[in-house]
Amino acid sequence: MxxxxxxxxxxxxxxxxxxxxxxxxxxxxLWLVSLSFKTPTAVLDPSxxxxxxxxxxxxxxxxxxxxxxxxxxxxxxxLISTFISVVLASMAAYAIARLEFPGKSVLVGLALLIAMFxxxxxxxxxxxxxxxxxxxxxxxxxxxxxxxxxxxLGIYTLSAFFREIPWxxxxxxxxxxxxxxxxxxxVIAPLAAPGMVTTAILVFLACWNDFLLAISFxxxxxxxxxxxxxxxxxxxxxxxxxxxxxxxxAVVITIPIIVFVLFFQRRIVAGLTSGAVKG
Amino acid sequence: MxxxxxxxxTKRYPDGAVAVSDFNLEIADGEFVILVGPSGCGKSTTLxxxxxxxxxxxxxxxxxxxxxxxxxxxxxxxxxxxQSYALYPHMTVRENMGFALKLAKQPKDVINQKVEEAARIxxxxxxxxxxxxxxxxxxxxxxxxxxAIVRDPSVFLMDEPLSNLDAKLRVQMRTQVSRIQxxxxxxxxxxxxxQTEAMTxxxxxAVLRSGLLQQVGSPAELYHRPDNLFVAGFIGSPSMNFLPxxxxxxxxxxxxxxxxxxxxxxxELEGAKTGRDVIVGIRPENFEDAALxxxxxxxxxxxxxxxxxxxxxxxxxxxxxxxxxxGTQTVNAAELDELAADAxxxxxxxxxxxxxARLDAATRVTEGAVAELWADGDTIHVFDxxxxxxxxVAAAAGTPVPPVPQTPPIxxxxxxxx
Numbered sequence: 001m002x003x004x005x006x007x008x009x010x011x012x013x014x015x016x017x018x019x020x021x022x023x024x025x026x027x028x029x030l031w032l033v034s035l036s037f038k039t040p041t042a043v044l045d046p047s048x049x050x051x052x053x054x055x056x057x058x059x060x061x062x063x064x065x066x067x068x069x070x071x072x073x074x075x076x077x078x079l080i081s082t083f084i085s086v087v088l089a090s091m092a093a094y095a096i097a098r099l100e101f102p103g104k105s106v107l108v109g110l111a112l113l114i115a116m117f118x119x120x121x122x123x124x125x126x127x128x129x130x131x132x133x134x135x136x137x138x139x140x141x142x143x144x145x146x147x148x149x150x151x152x153l154g155i156y157t158l159s160a161f162f163r164e165i166p167w168x169x170x171x172x173x174x175x176x177x178x179x180x181x182x183x184x185x186x187v188i189a190p191l192a193a194p195g196m197v198t199t200a201i202l203v204f205l206a207c208w209n210d211f212l213l214a215i216s217f218x219x220x221x222x223x224x225x226x227x228x229x230x231x232x233x234x235x236x237x238x239x240x241x242x243x244x245x246x247x248x249x250a251v252v253i254t255i256p257i258i259v260f261v262l263f264f265q266r267r268i269v270a271g272l273t274s275g276a277v278k279g
Numbered sequence: 280m281x282x283x284x285x286x287x288x289t290k291r292y293p294d295g296a297v298a299v300s301d302f303n304l305e306i307a308d309g310e311f312v313i314l315v316g317p318s319g320c321g322k323s324t325t326l327x328x329x330x331x332x333x334x335x336x337x338x339x340x341x342x343x344x345x346x347x348x349x350x351x352x353x354x355x356x357x358x359x360x361x362q363s364y365a366l367y368p369h370m371t372v373r374e375n376m377g378f379a380l381k382l383a384k385q386p387k388d389v390i391n392q393k394v395e396e397a398a399r400i401x402x403x404x405x406x407x408x409x410x411x412x413x414x415x416x417x418x419x420x421x422x423x424x425x426x427a428i429v430r431d432p433s434v435f436l437m438d439e440p441l442s443n444l445d446a447k448l449r450v451q452m453r454t455q456v457s458r459i460q461x462x463x464x465x466x467x468x469x470x471x472x473x474q475t476e477a478m479t480x481x482x483x484x485a486v487l488r489s490g491l492l493q494q495v496g497s498p499a500e501l502y503h504r505p506d507n508l509f510v511a512g513f514i515g516s517p518s519m520n521f522l523p524x525x526x527x528x529x530x531x532x533x534x535x536x537x538x539x540x541x542x543x544x545x546x547e548l549e550g551a552k553t554g555r556d557v558i559v560g561i562r563p564e565n566f567e568d569a570a571l572x573x574x575x576x577x578x579x580x581x582x583x584x585x586x587x588x589x590x591x592x593x594x595x596x597x598x599x600x601x602x603x604x605x606g607t608q609t610v611n612a613a614e615l616d617e618l619a620a621d622a623x624x625x626x627x628x629x630x631x632x633x634x635x636a637r638l639d640a641a642t643r644v645t646e647g648a649v650a651e652l653w654a655d656g657d658t659i660h661v662f663d664x665x666x667x668x669x670x671x672v673a674a675a676a677g678t679p680v681p682p683v684p685q686t687p688p689i690x691x692x693x694x695x696x697x
Contacts, residue, residue: 168361169365171330171332171361172359172361172426173367173378174331174332174351174352174353175332175353175357175359175379176353176378176379176382176426176430177353177382177383178382182382190369191368191369
């Protein structure tokens with residue numbers, strides 16, 4: 001990569017600009033962390049950092065099934081939705097990237113249309129459908145819409161990755177005696193792995209962060225996900241708002257995301273295909 | 280090892296474009312056949328049809344005596360070397376070369392033994408555990424060759440395997456490809472757009488143009504007896520010079536001078552009923568500095584005086600370029616235009632009026648001066664301007680074909696094989 005030589009003045013200017021952006025982004029996060037460590041009575045105190053640090057909020061939510069069960073739901077629903085989305089999306093994306101078939105542009109257009117659709121407009125009809133099908137308040141009641149909305153994203157990301165893989169590799173695999181399925185699993189899929197991981201992260205994040213569908217299609221903790229469950233936290237009495245526990249829960253559900261992205265970031269290695277063809 | 284028969288093979292795409300039209304070719308067991316032609320002539324399509332990567336619209340393809348039109352590539356026992364090499368980037372050299380055997384469920388020790396044997400032939404032993412990304416262009420090319428050799432297939436297909444290498448490496452690898460093919464004795468079909476590769480490698484060369492097979496023959500046949508204007512212009516480097524000519528009073532009149540018409544040529548011209556206008560083709564090597572031509576040979580050809588525009592001394596030979604007005608004669612020049620486009624002269628703006636001559640190194644001609652040159656009348660070709668057919672070849676039918684004169688020797692060093 002080309003490095004740009006900056007003068008001292010430019011360097012300082014960029015440094016200040018970066019600092020401003022980072023501070024702006026981090027203030028709410030740190031505030032949330034700070035709140036999660038405050039005692040219930042100190043929540044309204046105006047100091048930014050707690051005067052008295054406590055693990056009470058964390059131990060409170062982690063001891064109650066009102067949060068633990070939704071956390072398990074979130075992980076389960078997120079992983080299943082991600083898995084189904086990536087498997088289906090990789091097949092669809094492969095077809096879109098490699099094959100010429102009638103209706104291809106219509107299919108791509110439809111996928112884009114689904115991605116564009118405002119979710120809020122779909123919630124009410126989907127609610128009625130789910131009630132009628134008996135999917136309301138079940139894991140699959142959330143997995144199905146998550147897969148549906150994860151697919152367009154997955155198809156778009158993956159077809160871009162598949163297009164990068166030289167077609168001759170597949171021809172070579174065919175000449176080497178591979179069936180189309182073997183060519184896909186042994187040659188194309190390993191090369192598209194970074195794309196699949198990227199897609200998986202994006203779909204998982206979308207599922208993990210969803211609040212709208214989760215709050216609409218669930219009614220008990222058997223299927224409610226963590227973000228929706230936080231809405232139902234109760235305070236010490238009717239007159240106290242559960243600010244501390246909510247902040248603690250927010251911190252808890254953010255940690256896996258940070259770990260997830262940091263871990264997989266290393267795997268998203270661009271240029272894995274270098275050396276396949278003359279470089 | 281297997282013979283291949285292409286019987287009236289045609290490839291028509293759904294949009295109606297015809298890539299290959301009525302292609303007939305018999306390839307003998309163990310033969311090295313080259314498909315050559317400018318880009319878009321259908322040579323790669325033909326290769327892909329033999330490989331099974333593209334469907335055959337009509338006609339029959341036989342490998343080892345059985346029709347394989349509807350067989351998938353893996354059932355045809357064919358190995359292919361791609362222009363881009365198409366090495367699997369996530370596998371080591373060893374895994375790349377052994378992939379086909381692994382898919383065929385061969386035992387591990389057999390795979391290892393075969394891979395190591397091929398690696399030894401190709402001098403890749405010390406690179407077996409590296410990934411393609413860490414190899415040089417020449418090494419990657421050898422891995423691609425190795426992947427084909429390891430399988431011990433009945434047919435090798437090569438799709439411009441050397442065109443991604445630099446000039447020097449290409450010459451070395453060319454020798455090596457030829458040696459490997461001779462050693463293994465495997466039937467090979469090799470596609471290239473480089474006529475030098477075609478001439479040096481092949482037992483037989485098939486020249487294609489716009490999906491039509493123009494001529495099949497040994498390199499010497501194509502060189503000395505091109506069937507038509509296109510083959511004449513495509514084969515040979517530098518390429519043949521074309522001048523308009525007129526048949527008049529027992530003479531073949533060109534802007535360089537009047538050639539004597541032999542009896543056989545006259546009969547051909549009469550039979551062809553082409554009228555008086557023809558195209559005369561003279562290869563650069565059929566010119567000579569008139570001062571160096573022995574007196575008894577002079578009568579065979581014509582001598583003429585021209586101003587030398589450019590002189591290039593190659594050491595062993597001297598190339599001179601001079602301008603000849605082609606006049607305003609209207610000829611069916613589609614083939615000539617296509618040749619010019621292929622040679623790139625249309626893009627570089629070099630006038631088609633430039634004539635190239637290859638003279639002996641002993642010549643005294645100098646750039647910018649008037650020189651007296653001689654053109655050999657025995658070796659000229661006469662073409663029908665309408666059909667492009669070579670009239671002089673038909674006239675010479677039945678006489679033995681002389682060998683191709685060697686182009687200046689190129690560095691053939693390196694390329695150790697055994």
